[in-house]
Amino acid sequence: MAKSQLIGAGVPPAKTTRLSSWRTHWGYYYEMTKPRVVMLLLLTALVGMCLATPGWVPADKLIAGLLGIGLLASAAAVLNHIVDHKIDSQMARTFNRPVVKGKVSIPQALVFSFVLAVVGYALLEIWVNRLTAFLTLASLVGYAVIYTMFLKRATPQNIVIGGLAGAAPPLLGWTAVTGEVHAHALLLVLIVFTWTPPHFWALAIHREKDYAKAKVPMLPVTHGIAFTKTCVLLYTILLCLVCLLPYLIGKAHLIYLLGSSVLNAGFLYYALKLKYAADEQTAMTTFKYSILHLMVLFVVLLVDHYVPLAL
Ligand code: HEM
Numbered sequence: 001m002a003k004s005q006l007i008g009a010g011v012p013p014a015k016t017t018r019l020s021s022w023r024t025h026w027g028y029y030y031e032m033t034k035p036r037v038v039m040l041l042l043l044t045a046l047v048g049m050c051l052a053t054p055g056w057v058p059a060d061k062l063i064a065g066l067l068g069i070g071l072l073a074s075a076a077a078v079l080n081h082i083v084d085h086k087i088d089s090q091m092a093r094t095f096n097r098p099v100v101k102g103k104v105s106i107p108q109a110l111v112f113s114f115v116l117a118v119v120g121y122a123l124l125e126i127w128v129n130r131l132t133a134f135l136t137l138a139s140l141v142g143y144a145v146i147y148t149m150f151l152k153r154a155t156p157q158n159i160v161i162g163g164l165a166g167a168a169p170p171l172l173g174w175t176a177v178t179g180e181v182h183a184h185a186l187l188l189v190l191i192v193f194t195w196t197p198p199h200f201w202a203l204a205i206h207r208e209k210d211y212a213k214a215k216v217p218m219l220p221v222t223h224g225i226a227f228t229k230t231c232v233l234l235y236t237i238l239l240c241l242v243c244l245l246p247y248l249i250g251k252a253h254l255i256y257l258l259g260s261s262v263l264n265a266g267f268l269y270y271a272l273k274l275k276y277a278a279d280e281q282t283a284m285t286t287f288k289y290s291i292l293h294l295m296v297l298f299v300v301l302l303v304d305h306y307v308p309l310a311l
């Protein structure tokens with residue numbers, strides 16, 4: 001019999017199927033951790049670590065710190081999938097999520113989240129310090145409990161207040177290295193905090209009908225799209241001002257001033273376009289730009305820290 005017929009007859013395809021279903025199964029768990037969000041959170045934490053010290057970050061704090069923060073942020077994301085599964089089932093963007101589709105049951109997701117949280121907390125407590133472990137756990141509670149369970153369903157200011165949890169990682173990175181809260185770390189938190197409303201409201205404008213259908217009181221649903229666009233523009237102006245602070249207080253230098261100015265000019269361009277000359281795609285383009293903006297901004301902060309050019 002020809003080799004191709006033998007393969008067609010059975011064994012190899014069966015193996016492939018089992019392997020791919022194993023991959024798919026773990027893929028659902030991976031998806032629940034919101035990996036791309038967590039990666040960007042970790043970048044901001046890494047920059048917090050590096051800016052906390054003029055030298056190199058000790059390897060143990062770096063590895064255990066990023067792992068611990070990443071695991072607790074992932075645990076928070078899984079809890080968000082559990083708590084929100086009913087809302088998620090009603091929105092086109094989220095109806096296909098693993099818990100909604102029953103690919104992962106609620107008890108399975110709960111155990112997964114618990115394991116992630118315990119391992120993450122233990123790493124921070126044992127190899128980093130108690131302050132970082134506590135603040136990271138507080139961020140988990142801020143996102144998974146305060147934002148997801150209460151604020152999201154209660155007020156259009158949900159993401160402004162809830163944004164504090166997502167903005168915390170630069171501080172968590174900083175305390176992982178120094179064991180102390182410092183004003184410079186809070187300034188990095190302020191940047192992410194001010195960035196969050198234009199980041200999210202741009203997406204919420206694009207998905208307004210979805211949120212209205214699921215009865216989630218996001219700003220475009222409660223106050224209309226025109227008002228939300230004004231808020232995006234005002235927060236973007238505020239973000240441009242806040243981004244100047246690291247330079248003005250002498251924490252950042254020329255590379256940061258130039259880099260952040262270019263990035264902020266881009267954000268301002270999209271926010272103005274969204275308000276005054278939007279087409280179908282502008283809200284989504286603004287949302288995508290916000291992610292690129294924060295990512296490059298923190299990379300620029302890092303480069304500037306190690307190459308502190310002055311005029
Ligand atoms: C309360 C605060 C926040 C809210 C409400 C929010 C909301 C959202 C939503 C709804 C999405 C999903 C878009 C989609 O599925 O297509 C998203 C995507 C994203 N967010 Fe946020 N976000 C917040 C804070 C943050 C923070 C602090 C970061 C990182 C520092 C971040 C990074 C990202 C990234 C990287 C994506 C893209 C994910 C992907 O493509 O899979 N977000 N955000």
Ligand SMILES: CC(C)=CCC/C(C)=C/CC/C(C)=C/COP(=O)(O)OP(=O)(O)O
Nearest residue numbers: 037072073076077080136139140143165166
């Ligand atoms: C420990 C620590 C640092 C915690 C931070 C946790 C974290 C993952 C913050 C990101 C914020 C975020 C993606 C909000 C969207 O939730 P949503 O429910 O509005 O969006 P969805 O509809 O896409 O689920």
